[in-house]
Amino acid sequence: MIGKVNALLLRVLAFWLLLAPFVFITFPAFAQSSTGLQPPVFIDKIELTGNRAISSADIISEMRTRENTTYMGFFRPWLGINRFTQHLFADPNGGAYAFATPLVSDSSGLKNWIQRMLGEAPREFSAREFELDIVRLTELYAYNGFYAVRIDTTIIYQEAGRRVSLKVKISEGLPTLIDSIRYEGLDSVSPQLREKLPDDSELHIGDICSIERILNERDRLVDLFRENGYNFIAADSISVTLDTLRQSAGVYFLVRLPERLTYGEVSAIVHNAQGADSANQLKESLDDEVGIKVYSSKRLSHKLLRRAIQYRPKDLTQASLRLKTLQQLNQLGIFESIYIRNDSVQHKQLFSTIHLQLAPQHQIKPELLIDNRNSEPFFGLSLGYLNRNLFGGAESFNISTSAGIQLSYNQNLLEGIESKGGFFDGLPYNIEAVADIGIPYLFGLGNRFNTSVQYSFTQLPILLKQQRALIRFRVQGGANQYQRITFDILELELVLNDSLNAFRELFEEKIAENIDVDPTDEDEITTAIDSLLEKRLNPTIRFDFLFSNQIDSRRDFDVRWSFTAEETGSITYLVDRFIDTKSREGFTDDDPQIFGLPYSQYYKFSSQLSLAFSSGRKTQLATKFLIGFMSPYGKADQTPQERRFYSGGANSMRGWPYNSLGPGRNPSETVSNLGADIKIESSVEYRISFFTFLNQASGVVLFSDVGNIWNRTGEYAFVLGNWVQELAWDAGFGLRIGTPIGPIRLDFAYRIFDPTNSDDGWEIKKWAFPKFNFNFAIGEAF
Structure with missing residues (x-):
């Protein structure tokens, strides 16, 4: 009986701890002081009306009077956490609360940590601050060209003056338009430069006379003159005068130009990475009008540094x-810090020195690998070595090895499979070794050339062993702060597959019928398995393009777009067609092979677009769209399994385990592990940050994914009029814990629509809280 009573008390206490934050949201009177002093007035709601030219988010961000963070118009969980914590712990200031006795002492400082990291303090109302906010909003509208704005306010007190709602009505009026633009102080400027002034101007006759546009035009002028010899011109070198009559305005720029300069002596100093510079280590040279000094015992090409320096004396x-x-110096990858110091100006020449601090040449990189691939825990270790300057020309050498093992079998894949010859030869695992050497220039700096060799040995969860060995020749070029272009000149990959015990039984029971193979025909099964286990050569040419605007501090939203195109088999086909013309045993003339080795022939395209919009101070709406297609050509009639598209997992459809969805309405997860040739996928996330961990933003995410993969032909092929009905759909929530290497991601996903379900597919009808798919990873899903 005592045990039952204790269990009941524990349940009641747990229920109260979960319910209390929401009680304090709903009944804020609990948070009031009972000392007899005038209680603070808390802000309940701020309502904006009449604003069209400026968004509500921009107006709220300009105000210091703010309501607490609200979700879906009423939900304020962090406020509830703050209020509940105020009562749960002792008050260090001695104030008396509705709770006579606090439950826990605050001597550990845990109260402040919870309130600061997990909670949000109630917003108190200050009439004086609200008045200043109206002044700020008037200035904000003037900044955007609305000088006739009128702002009216209404203050509504509630609950005996303990809470207040604020209404702000904005009458924007007509904007002031630019009717003239003039530049003065340019008598010393060359006619050619003067002609460039109107090009790409931020201001035009008839534009709204906003301060933002005027400042952007001033900054454009500064950049233009700095690009034409006026190195020391600054923003305060240009004064702006507005001649306004409310509805129209003239804008006048008065430019005070400094002396026009050319470069004088150019020098670069490479400082010692292991201590103070020593004359005993000094190596110096002067060539091509650039002086180089290197304080290091390590070899470093002076010619390489001169190539990276883009200006010369008299330029x-x-x-x-x-x-x-x-x-260019940063792309060499050997410097820890780089800065250019202006030393002096003499006879209209600018003398400068480039200071370079070498990074450590050698680096050991251990890593712990943890995820839940194949819906089971996977642990591994990786150890890498990096040499940043192998031969003295900033050549990088990187070698790494990794090994990991899955801690248990995926029962969904292997359910009902038994074998007389014993079961499996151990759990799924992966071993990989990679070596890479990179040269920081190819026909010029900015074009990096890499050669890589790689070997991996993998035991797949569908009772297959796979060995892959490849050599790759890669060029990276066309890089700038927004884009990167990668071109694999040639990638030669050799793939060897083998089966484990019970694979034939697994093939007969779960694979054959789903890939149009008769499970009762032994010869047909043997042929299909032989084809699946056939060794292959994949000679690939690949093009990758990546665009991102993350570097742009003035961006309105985040954009990341990638495009990949690859072709495999054209080189081996030419060898097959013109060099190896002999017949080979076991092959016909229609089989793709050279010297008795089968090769793949296919082309593949994929593209992914990701967008992220800030919808509030602590919230972000993000979405992605991915599409991919591949097809065999020439002598080949199918694509290689290791290059196909897959669906399901932490970075894909999170309601399904890794690689366990599709193709189409296929119900077998085992078949899903063989991939398909067409993929469509889209995701949306609502990210909420409300605490920090290791000084990194952390919070929760609400998400939904939709997508699938399809074959090109057969029962589970992509059909234009039917593919929408075969899209899988999931939704869920996740936790993001910030770390310096990226957020730790814990996602819990529920299936809403499952096209593989033989019923109507709507899994939401059978929804139950424990029936989620858990995903663990590091970094955002997209």
């Missing part, structure tokens, strides 16, 4: 040349 000073110099 007109240009900001773009300095920037390109910094970028």
